[in-house]
Amino acid sequence: MxxxxxxxxxxxxxxxxxxxxxxxxxxxxxxxxxxxxxxxxxxxxxxxxxxxxxxxxxxxxxxxxxxxxxxxxxxxxxxxxxxxxxxxxxxxxxxxxxxxxxxxxxxxxxxxxxxxxxxxxxxxxxxxxxxxxxxxxxxxxxxxxxxxxxxxxxxxxxxxxxxxxxxxxxxxxxxxxxxxxxxxxxxxxxxxxxxxxxxxxxxxxxxxxxxxxxxxxxxxxxxxxxxxxxxxxxxxxxxxxxxxxxxxxxxxxxxxxxxxxxxxxxxxxxxxxxxxxxxxxxxxxxxxxxxxxxxxxxxxxxxxxxxxxxxxxxxxxxxxxxxxxEKPVVRPVTNGKDIDFKQVETIDLSFGYDKSERVLKDVCMHAEKGEIVGIVGASGCGKSTLLKLLMRFWERDAGYIEYDGVDVDAVNSDSLTDNVTMVSQSTYLFDESIADNLRIAKPDASIEELRAACRKASVDDFVMSLPDGYDTKVGALGDDLSAGEKQRIGLARAFLHDGKLILLDEPTSNVDSINEGMILKALKDGRAGKSIILVSHRESTMAIADRIYRVDGGRMSEVK
Ligand SMILES: Nc1ncnc2c1ncn2[C@@H]1O[C@H](COP(=O)(O)OP(=O)(O)O)[C@@H](O)[C@H]1O
Ligand SMILES: [Mg+2]
CATH class of the missing domain: 1.20.1560.10 (ABC transporter type 1, transmembrane domain)
Known part of the structure; x- marks a missing residue:
């Protein structure tokens, strides 16, 4: 402008x-x-x-x-x-x-x-x-x-x-x-x-x-x-x-x-x-x-x-x-294919926000149904960017992203967000009740469903200990919610949404090791057959991963 x-x-x-x-x-x-x-x-x-x-x-x-x-x-x-x-x-x-x-x-x-x-x-x-x-x-x-x-x-x-x-x-x-x-x-x-x-x-x-x-x-x-x-x-x-x-x-x-x-x-x-x-x-x-x-x-x-x-x-x-x-970087797809997530794969994927500088270079990775795939790398190396490309927030420059063999650009946008959920680095909680905050992921969820999702995210006990339980207003808690608790509520949202693939961006970056342990345990126990792609700059977070990729200078290699 x-x-x-x-x-x-x-x-x-x-x-x-x-x-x-x-x-x-x-x-x-x-x-x-x-x-x-x-x-x-x-x-x-x-x-x-x-x-x-x-x-x-x-x-x-x-x-x-x-x-x-x-x-x-x-x-x-x-x-x-x-x-x-x-x-x-x-x-x-x-x-x-x-x-x-x-x-x-x-x-x-x-x-x-x-x-x-x-x-x-x-x-x-x-x-x-x-x-x-x-x-x-x-x-x-x-x-x-x-x-x-x-x-x-x-x-x-x-x-x-x-x-x-x-x-x-x-x-x-x-x-x-x-x-x-x-x-x-x-x-x-x-x-x-x-x-x-x-x-x-x-x-x-x-x-x-x-x-x-x-x-x-x-x-x-x-x-x-x-x-x-x-x-x-x-x-x-x-x-x-x-x-x-x-x-x-x-x-x-x-x-x-x-x-x-x-x-x-x-x-x-x-x-x-x-x-x-x-x-x-x-x-x-x-x-x-x-x-x-x-x-x-x-x-x-x-x-x-x-x-x-x-x-x-x-x-x-x-x-x-x-x-x-303004022309959008990506247009919603409505006349494409619906998917039922089984596998996602990227082949020689390249991308840069600025065309002169590539953030990701020829990235090859895949994640199968039921797997926890870890991606680790220093801050700023392009991990979040990869997740955003998988969500099709941006259009790639070269290479392929395929869900069940279907190009991501040909997958109906609604079907993509039904299948894939992303929990971002910091969960934003609205100044409403905890229940309302969870229902963003599923508006008609019953209280039982909310509790089930929170149990999976190891946050049900905490919520029940609050003065009004699930009806407690987030604003009334002020700063009393720790980063770890917020993050687990974000995780509960993802479980409630019931997508088959969950992308987690630095779920443990703002929390101490006790909370990290709780979140990782919740992920491992609560996922029930879901696939997870877990991104972190911390090696310790990778403990629960079935396979790990390391990103360095925009290039990615499998390490385990
Ligand atoms: N929206 C954006 N526009 C331009 N550059 C960006 C944008 N988002 C991230 N970047 C840049 O891309 C690089 C990779 O960022 P990011 O994927 O967030 O790294 P990570 O998640 O690994 O810390 C960084 O250099 C960052 O400054
Ligand atoms: Mg990041």
């Missing part, structure tokens, strides 16, 4: 509008309501001007009674239209959040798990949160005011031109362009650096503060309160500084807008007076024209007050669109 490959602003905007889909109609509705709302607001004062023009002897067909009734009518209509406009804008805003999130999650589902593996996790979280919010503001609070300003300003231009004078209309048009186009361009340039700096400082301050709270124990233990507090103060002052600068610029821009409005109101009035004094326009028509122009700056003022600049929106739009365009 380099700056170089950024799409142009126009293309981003066009594609974002296409993304709206059927919501575009509601957007049009919002623009119509908004425009009519402004027009009826102007109608109230305009009726006053019409009344004065009639008193001045202008030939106006409406009676005074009608003029008053219309003024009141416009006032009420203004309220109703404003309501309708707000309603449609908010409807769009919330629907949009849902639509955009749905699209991003849809894209991520196809891109994962490879996508979540990469170092862009933070960027994805930022996209799901702030980029989507930015786009929501763009659709609901940027496009619609711009459209309303164009519609209302054009309507007033034509109205004043036809009813009063084209010179007045021209003066108004200059005002619209200056306030709605030139001024926003200038102020967005003025504000760009300030806005970006402020946002960066704001998120950095937030992150630092949150981090400090999370690590408060370690700060106190290391007697670092003073230093930490000092830094929080310094950063807070810097943020205040940025805020002040940004506010000053915002205030300058707002002030400039007001001055411009006054200047053009006076200019229109002067043009009107000149026209009347030269006899080119009657006083009544001049009053109607000038009053119409006076009341018509609202929509263009709204543009000059648009949130920040479009740069930020385009950056967000660019990131979201890029994600939607």
């Amino acid at each position: 380099s700056e170089k490959s950024r799409m142009g602003g126009g293309r981003i905007m066009a594609r974002l509008i296409v993304l709206l889909g059927s919501l575009a109609y509601i957007m049009i509705l919002a623009v119509i309501n908004g425009s009519l709302g402004f027009v009826s607001a102007m109608g109230v004062t305009l009726m006053g001007a019409v009344g004065i023009a009639k008193a001045l002897g202008e030939g106006i067909a409406l009676s005074y009674g009608w003029i008053i009734a219309l003024a009141v009518g416009f006032g009420v209509l203004r309220g109703a239209l404003r309501y309708a406009e707000q309603y449609s804008n908010h409807y769009i805003a919330f629907r949009l959040l849902a639509v955009l999130r749905d699209k991003i999650f849809g894209a991520l589902r196809v891109l994962c798990p490879a996508k979540l593996e990469s170092k862009q996790k933070g960027a994805i979280i930022a996209m799901i949160t702030s980029d989507i919010e930015t786009l929501e503001v763009f659709y609901a609070h940027t496009i619609s005011p711009i459209c309303i300003a164009v519609v209302v300003s054009s309507a007033v231009f034509v109205f004043v031109g036809c009813v009063s004078s084209w010179y007045l209309a021209l003066a108004a048009l200059c005002g619209y362009l200056a306030i709605g186009v030139i001024l926003p361009l200038i102020s967005s340039k003025l504000m760009r650096s300030g806005g970006v700096g402020y946002r960066a400082e704001f998120s950095s301050f937030n992150a630092y503060f949150l981090d400090s709270i999370k690590g408060v124990k370690d700060i106190v233990l290391n007697n670092g309160e003073e230093a930490r507090l000092g830094e929080v103060d310094r950063r807070s002052d810097r943020l205040l500084d940025y805020t002040k600068r940004l506010k000053r610029k915002t205030a300058t821009a707002a002030g400039l807008t007001e001055i411009f409005v006054s200047v053009f109101v006076i200019l229109t009035l002067i043009v009107g007076i000149v026209l009347v004094s030269q006899g080119a326009l009657s006083l009544g028509k001049m009053i109607v024209g000038v009053v119409a122009v006076f009341g018509s700056f609202g929509p263009v003022i709204a543009i000059s007050a648009l949130p920040g600049n479009l740069t930020q929106t385009f950056a967000s739009g660019d990131r979201v669109l890029k994600l939607l365009d």
Whole structure:
């Protein structure tokens, strides 16, 4: 996602509008309501001007009674239209959040798990949160005011031109362009650096503060309160500084807008007076024209007050669109073969995350039904990578991976995950009950099934000793769950899932030797005919393996 490959602003905007889909109609509705709302607001004062023009002897067909009734009518209509406009804008805003999130999650589902593996996790979280919010503001609070300003300003231009004078209309048009186009361009340039700096400082301050709270124990233990507090103060002052600068610029821009409005109101009035004094326009028509122009700056003022600049929106739009365009490293297989695991084999398998550097080179290995196969090797030698290739998280570069003689790319994805389960290096437990955490592997599992799986993983006794047994909330336990206990719950999940091949990535890496012994014993006793591929950098873990491969520099050899 380099700056170089950024799409142009126009293309981003066009594609974002296409993304709206059927919501575009509601957007049009919002623009119509908004425009009519402004027009009826102007109608109230305009009726006053019409009344004065009639008193001045202008030939106006409406009676005074009608003029008053219309003024009141416009006032009420203004309220109703404003309501309708707000309603449609908010409807769009919330629907949009849902639509955009749905699209991003849809894209991520196809891109994962490879996508979540990469170092862009933070960027994805930022996209799901702030980029989507930015786009929501763009659709609901940027496009619609711009459209309303164009519609209302054009309507007033034509109205004043036809009813009063084209010179007045021209003066108004200059005002619209200056306030709605030139001024926003200038102020967005003025504000760009300030806005970006402020946002960066704001998120950095937030992150630092949150981090400090999370690590408060370690700060106190290391007697670092003073230093930490000092830094929080310094950063807070810097943020205040940025805020002040940004506010000053915002205030300058707002002030400039007001001055411009006054200047053009006076200019229109002067043009009107000149026209009347030269006899080119009657006083009544001049009053109607000038009053119409006076009341018509609202929509263009709204543009000059648009949130920040479009740069930020385009950056967000660019990131979201890029994600939607991204091709997944692997596509789910649905029209392939189903397997009933008996054997897996790799032949001359090669792979690299980066095409220039191979992580695995010509790897040959196999695992048969009922076997425990160990893979041992130093940290970073590619053991986890091999497991991910067996799960088809990534596509291999060369060689073969075959399940029961069927190429892994031809095995239906559902069938693959039914047959093969992976327990990763650290088991993540959700802040729910232990039972809920286990049921992720099998949603309709009975409590008996849960206990059976936990017995196999040697963790049933532990769970039963908790205050609420299987209903104990993980969050309530806080840090009381040891890495070994978590890992065994992860193992129980795998047993519950009932796949025929279990891939274990460093199941004992975070635990002491007592726990390691328990986990290995659980594996050996609980596997009941399942096949296991066990990966570890520790030799001791290999004790239960029937056969062992060693990986070194991406190459693999059988050692036992
Ligand atoms: N998603 C990834 N993108 C790029 N490089 C990766 C990725 N995952 C792992 N690597 C690199 O591949 C090599 C092997 O990693 P890994 O298979 O996790 O090793 P092991 O599990 O044996 O410790 C390491 O150099 C690691 O930095
Ligand atoms: Mg690893």
